[in-house]
Amino acid sequence: MTPDAQTQPVVDGVFADDPARLLGARCELCEQTSFPRLDGCPYCGSETITPVELSDHGALWGWTTVLHAPPGYLGSVPYGFGIVELPEGVRVVTRLAVPEDWWSFGQPMHLGTAEVGVDPDGVVLTTWEFSP
Amino acid sequence: MTPDAQTQPVVDGVFADDPARLLGARCELCEQTSFPRLDGCPYCGSETITPVELSDHGALWGWTTVLHAPPGYLGSVPYGFGIVELPEGVRVVTRLAVPEDWWSFGQPMHLGTAEVGVDPDGVVLTTWEFSP
Amino acid sequence: MSTTNRVPVDVIGIGLHPFGRFEDRTVTEMGVAAVRAALHDAGIDSSDRPGFQAAFCGTAYSGVAAGHKVLGALARTGMPIVDVEAGCASGGAALMLAASAIRAGQYDTVLVFGMEKMPRGIIRSSFFEPWREHAGLAATPAYFALRAQRLMRERGLTKEHLAQVVVKNRSHGVLNPDAMYQSETSVDAVLATRVVCEPLHLHMLCSPNEGAAAVVLRRGTGSSGAVRLEAAVLRSHLPGSVLGEATPLAGIDDSDITPPSTLAADAAYAEAGIGPEDVDVVECQDTDAARELLGWEELGLCVPGDQARILASGDANLGGARPINPSGGLLSKGEPLGASALGQVVELVRQLRSTAGARQVHGARVALAHTVGRGANASVTILTH
Amino acid sequence: MSTTNRVPVDVIGIGLHPFGRFEDRTVTEMGVAAVRAALHDAGIDSSDRPGFQAAFCGTAYSGVAAGHKVLGALARTGMPIVDVEAGCASGGAALMLAASAIRAGQYDTVLVFGMEKMPRGIIRSSFFEPWREHAGLAATPAYFALRAQRLMRERGLTKEHLAQVVVKNRSHGVLNPDAMYQSETSVDAVLATRVVCEPLHLHMLCSPNEGAAAVVLRRGTGSSGAVRLEAAVLRSHLPGSVLGEATPLAGIDDSDITPPSTLAADAAYAEAGIGPEDVDVVECQDTDAARELLGWEELGLCVPGDQARILASGDANLGGARPINPSGGLLSKGEPLGASALGQVVELVRQLRSTAGARQVHGARVALAHTVGRGANASVTILTH
Ligand SMILES: [Zn+2]
């Protein structure tokens, strides 16, 4: 999906699209990868972190289906929701592209982006999601 | 003012109209008068209180003019705002009928009611106020 | 029972406003009712004003000066009044601060209370950033569902086991006049309620609701005969813990990271000089049915993976070896956030005083209360008699 | 300086995020900045994690788990984290709890921080019931105006005197790079700003804004050379006090009712073993210009009615006998509710360390900070060096 004047990411600095990548950080001290990117390492407190783009694939670690729109949500229900573990060793809370219950633990997943909904100004907001 | 289907007091149990009276309580233990009416005495903690209608007149103890509508306010600005001390020895925070600066400390004030504004359902809300 | 020469702290008064839905009552009125009852129970009357030297109020959503409004209505002010927020553990945090201040010799008598008037339905938590809400990542029950799914996978549990927790707690709630739900249910009935988020069905989740609870603590004497507060501990999550309690942050492998409930329990056991095997009765956080089963192992009450056996044995039921959530738990009572931890304490004091009526755990001498919530605060309280 | 053999408490680190408007910063980021600076100042680095055994976070409007988000980002969690709300005195309450816990021997080192990101304009306080809002009785600055009018009537003060307070504080704020307003003003200029509520003009009122402050406390040794926290006291209003701090409740004659600021100050002086005459420098609550002048007498810094003379003498100005609000006060800094009390402490520690730069009060040895706010919480902190 190519952003235009009518399309915007739901948040800046958390993911890139085209190609879709999550924007994380790697700590030079404890070597853990973190997501989203903060201005320090949430695992050891070091301020010496390097911005990295995370892998665009991982393994499914948890999943469910959201049936009722949570507060503030701009999209439609039902939608898939879960955790994907990336090769860097970081687990990411994420939308899942298919709200079905045929997932299995550890199955390969790939990153993409999707339109989530339209904000009050008529702008189409995009977010990241994982698909099988 | 006579309440009809379209007119309601802004709150129940705090004031009566026709005639306008503030609904307070008198403590049997410490003999203080309190307003609004709680289920105990806020001055000594006693639970033995007697509901009383307070005097419909008092002395002006403080005044100012509100020029900008405060959060949640349904009426128009400017409006008078102040404190009236009743003969029972209780000072009441209140609207004042005239938003002018010609008040003087201790001047006699009388209780009345007034329309404050219209709520989202179209109901006209009334409140109490003091006038010179 | 303590291992050190600490200042003893007694629970000399308890009070409760029932948990439920009360359209015509303000949160202040509920707080007033609970505090009045606790003061009365403690023998503090209006001739003894204020009757305590500090007050701690646990609440998450009652707004500024919430505790002051309650104490102002009761004409018991002047002392320090502190409103405390620690999510579901707010009341536990307030209790910890009060007990510490008494042990420090700062005060003799301290009032602790908690209250909440939650909106209906899913809580709109101020925890999440707006963009997470927009994107659908602020789906609170989905986090509970993921935690439940993980526990089921790692401990060999099924939805039927989750339903059994609900059946157990609701069978206790029947005996609790202060609970919101006072009716029995069955595994089939629980599984027949609608799915909120797989694997959690509606009746496996507690309802956010309204209520208040209050406790009066006093520096103890050797022979007061009162219930004793042995430990009141609060801990937070360690860096890196993922889904410890619905954290929306990504995280790393947490298999070597001790959860906050265990941190709090270990510290509380050490402070009280006891172990989990000494505990006779437990109130533990059952935001959802799986959360209770996770709590059992985090608190050292069972070996990880032994939950199914214990459920089958009836050991955790009233009449069993060690009843868990004799009050009916949050699954029966609902969860008024700031009040829930102190509601547990009120229940356990009743159990230790042998005044719990039809749900009395006979011979209970040692009791443990546990909460855990948002921000991954966990509190553990240990009481003895 | 203490009269008793108490455990000494040192302030070993201070940190501040400037007060102002920061559209692109979250409250968590401001908290992180202040805490990082305080830990760095205390010599606590990443090899010493967490570096403290408890954390207290003062905030009124930052939502649930506010403190946890800050400490989570810094990987300094696991210990008890308690979010504390006491209106404008929130930071003072957090400081009181931290100091008490150290004196109790519960912890060696405690982090205290406060932060806020206030909406622009008049605060929509959760203090008022909806019907009071509808009826126009939740007009916050009108309560300040009534208090100002009363003080003027009873103490023979004029609007010019109120303007002189603004001129004084803004002349100090010019020298404070962390203040929101860093420009001089004049009595005429203040009186030329629009009337918000008679008798208060716009520049006589502080602006709710954004910022954070942090302090690290540690059990003291005899000879650390650090600034010492002699007293940190919190008190609430007594039953019956009217308009003590914008209470919307009706009330009785309060001439014999001690205000909470005096309750707190008297207790703090007693704890520190000093009197008001020993204080060299003061930061006091100047929500509005009249509030500062009322504070002077409530804190025992002047005889009631002597405010006009002191203003004329310049005694309360930098370079005067006892400067009040050398930081510029809230009138220069703005008021980020949860951060403001600790911002005062940061200023006074700088003064006592003689690192306050162009606004240094020379030879300052004893300092007092004061806040008072919603719910009529008042805090008084006394520091020495
Ligand atoms: Zn690291």
Ligand SMILES: [Zn+2]
């Ligand atoms: Zn009375």
